[in-house]
Amino acid sequence: MLDLTGDPAVKRAVEMSFPSYVPTGGTSPAARGLLAVPALVLLDALAIGSSLLIAYAARTYVLPKILPGFFRPELLDNTLQNLWWLPLVLISCMAYEDLYQKRMPFWKEAERILKSCTLAMIFSISLLYLAKMTGEISRTLVIITWSATIALLPFFRYFGKRLLVKLNIWSRPVIIVGAGKTGELIVQALTRESTMGYEIIGLLDDNKELTGLVNPHSEAVIPILGTFDDAERIISATRVQEIIVAAPGLPPKQLVELTNRLQPMVNNVMLVPDLFGLAMNGIEVEYFFDEQALLLNVKNKLKSTLNRSIKRAFDLVVGFTLLLLCMPAMLLIAAAVKLDSQGPAFFAQERLGQGGFAFTCYKFRTMYAEGDKVLKKYLRTNRQAREEWQAYNKLKNYDPRVTRVGSLLRRFSLDELPQLINVICGEMSLVGPRPYLPRERKQMGAWAHDIQVAKPGITGLWQVSGRNEIDFEGRLKLDTWYVRNWSLWLDIILLIKTIKVVIKREGAY
Numbered sequence: 001m002l003d004l005t006g007d008p009a010v011k012r013a014v015e016m017s018f019p020s021y022v023p024t025g026g027t028s029p030a031a032r033g034l035l036a037v038p039a040l041v042l043l044d045a046l047a048i049g050s051s052l053l054i055a056y057a058a059r060t061y062v063l064p065k066i067l068p069g070f071f072r073p074e075l076l077d078n079t080l081q082n083l084w085w086l087p088l089v090l091i092s093c094m095a096y097e098d099l100y101q102k103r104m105p106f107w108k109e110a111e112r113i114l115k116s117c118t119l120a121m122i123f124s125i126s127l128l129y130l131a132k133m134t135g136e137i138s139r140t141l142v143i144i145t146w147s148a149t150i151a152l153l154p155f156f157r158y159f160g161k162r163l164l165v166k167l168n169i170w171s172r173p174v175i176i177v178g179a180g181k182t183g184e185l186i187v188q189a190l191t192r193e194s195t196m197g198y199e200i201i202g203l204l205d206d207n208k209e210l211t212g213l214v215n216p217h218s219e220a221v222i223p224i225l226g227t228f229d230d231a232e233r234i235i236s237a238t239r240v241q242e243i244i245v246a247a248p249g250l251p252p253k254q255l256v257e258l259t260n261r262l263q264p265m266v267n268n269v270m271l272v273p274d275l276f277g278l279a280m281n282g283i284e285v286e287y288f289f290d291e292q293a294l295l296l297n298v299k300n301k302l303k304s305t306l307n308r309s310i311k312r313a314f315d316l317v318v319g320f321t322l323l324l325l326c327m328p329a330m331l332l333i334a335a336a337v338k339l340d341s342q343g344p345a346f347f348a349q350e351r352l353g354q355g356g357f358a359f360t361c362y363k364f365r366t367m368y369a370e371g372d373k374v375l376k377k378y379l380r381t382n383r384q385a386r387e388e389w390q391a392y393n394k395l396k397n398y399d400p401r402v403t404r405v406g407s408l409l410r411r412f413s414l415d416e417l418p419q420l421i422n423v424i425c426g427e428m429s430l431v432g433p434r435p436y437l438p439r440e441r442k443q444m445g446a447w448a449h450d451i452q453v454a455k456p457g458i459t460g461l462w463q464v465s466g467r468n469e470i471d472f473e474g475r476l477k478l479d480t481w482y483v484r485n486w487s488l489w490l491d492i493i494l495l496i497k498t499i500k501v502v503i504k505r506e507g508a509y
Helices: 008-017 029-033 036-066 073-082 086-096 106-130 139-166 181-192 228-238 252-265 305-340 371-381 383-392 404-411 419-424 438-444 447-451 472-484 488-504
Strands: 172-177 198-204 212-214 221-226 242-245 268-271 284-288 293-297 346-352 358-364 429-431 457-459
Touching: 036 086, 036 139, 086 106, 106 139, 106 488, 172 181, 172 228, 181 198, 181 212, 198 228, 221 228, 228 252, 242 252, 252 268, 305 358, 305 404, 305 419, 305 429, 305 488, 346 438, 358 419, 371 383, 419 457, 429 488, 438 447, 438 472, 447 472, 457 488
Parallel strands: 172 198, 172 242, 198 221, 242 268, 429 457
Antiparallel strands: 212 221, 284 293, 346 358
16 A cells, blocks of 8 residues: 655656555455456456457357268267366366466466466366266367467456556556666566566656656656655655666676565565566576575577477477468469569579578569669669668658559568568578578678577567668677577467568568
C-alpha cells in the first residue's frame, strides 16, 4: 500500500505518474493484489476449458466427416470420464513453472506455458499407460487439447493480465534507481511488456538537471523523486516493495553498498549490471560461499553439436513443409517475373555463409537485367541517394533497378521464397543472421567472427527489428546478439514475429 501522508511533495509527484494510487480510504493496490493468483488460476481454467471444448468439437463433428468410420464415439466418452483431472495437472505444472508468482515478459511466459503443457501431457499419458488405460483414451483428443492449450493460454493470459492491470489487481508499483540511458531502457522495456504489471511511480538520480523521463506509452512524465541518498526516505514514504537499480555506471563498491542499503527495506531488488552485449539466454549463476563471489557461466550454444542438430532438424521439417505449401505460389510468381521483364525468373547471387564460405543464394529476380549500370548512373547524379546507399546499402524511397513485379514482391518479402531451397540444401537456416555479400566482408570487421558461427537465415532478428530502417552497424549488432543468445524458442518467436512484419510491410523496400 502506498502511504505518502508524511511527504506531500512525493505524494503529488507519485499521484501524477501512478493515478491508481489510493491516498485515503478505498481498497489499496496491495489489497487488490491478493486477488492476483486466484484471478490467474481462473483465466487459465477458462483457457483449458475452452481448449477441451475445441478438442471435443473437432473430435465429434469435424474429424468423423473427414475420415468417416475411423473415429469411435464411445472412445470419446471414455476419454472425458478418465481425464477429468487433466486441468488440475495443467494448473499444477504451471504453478511448478512459477507462472502464478513470477512476472516475466510475454514471450518468456509463452515458453514456460509450452513447457508446462508438454510436461502435463507427458505426465498424464505416462499415468494412463501405467494404469493400463491407454486403450480407453482418444489420443486424438489429447493431442488437439495440447495444441489448443499452448495457443489459448498465452492469448487468455495476455488480454486477461491487461484487464487485471487496469483493475490494479496485477499492477505493482516500482521505483527505478537511475534515470540515465540504462534507466530509460528499463522504462521502455517495462512499458512495452505491460503484462508484467510493473507501474513506474518515479525515479531516483543524482543528476539534478534531470526532471524525469517520458513514459513512451502514455507520454506522461515519470518524475525524479529524489537522489540516491534520498532512497530510504522515498521508499519509507511510498512503501514500494519493488526496486530496480539501473545505475551500471556507479563504481562497483558504491553499487554494492546502494543495493545492500535498499534490500532490507523491500521485498525485491532487481539489479541491472554493466554487462551489455553479453549472451543472456541460458546464463547460469554459480556462487562461492567463502569468497562471496558470483560466477556467471555463459555458454556458446551454437558450438554444441546437439543444438546444431536440433536447429537443422527444425529447419528441415518446417522448411520442407513451407516449400510444399508455397510451391503453387512460387510457380505463379516465376511466370509473373518472366512476363514483366526480360531475363530469368530466378536471381542467383554469391553470399557469405557459415564459417565465411561462399554459397549461391536464390531469390526471385526483382531488378532489370542491367540493374548495376542503372544504379551507378543514378548514384552519380543523386547525392542524397548516394549518401543513403553508403549508410544502408539500400535505397528506400526509389530504386531505379527494381521492376514493377519486383516492387510488389519486395513489399511482401515474396522474392525470398526460393531461399527455402537453400534451407533444404543446408546452406541457410530459416532463422539466422543476414546473408551478407562478399563485398561487405571488410565492413563486417570483427563482428564477422561471431556472425559466421551460424548459417544465414531467411529471416532473423534484424528483419523483425526494423529491417532496412536499421543502418549497417545496427544489423551487425543484432546478428551478433542473435548468435550469442540462440535457442530453438528464439527461432520460433522470430518466425512468428516475421509474419506480422511481412503483413504490415515494416521496413520492406
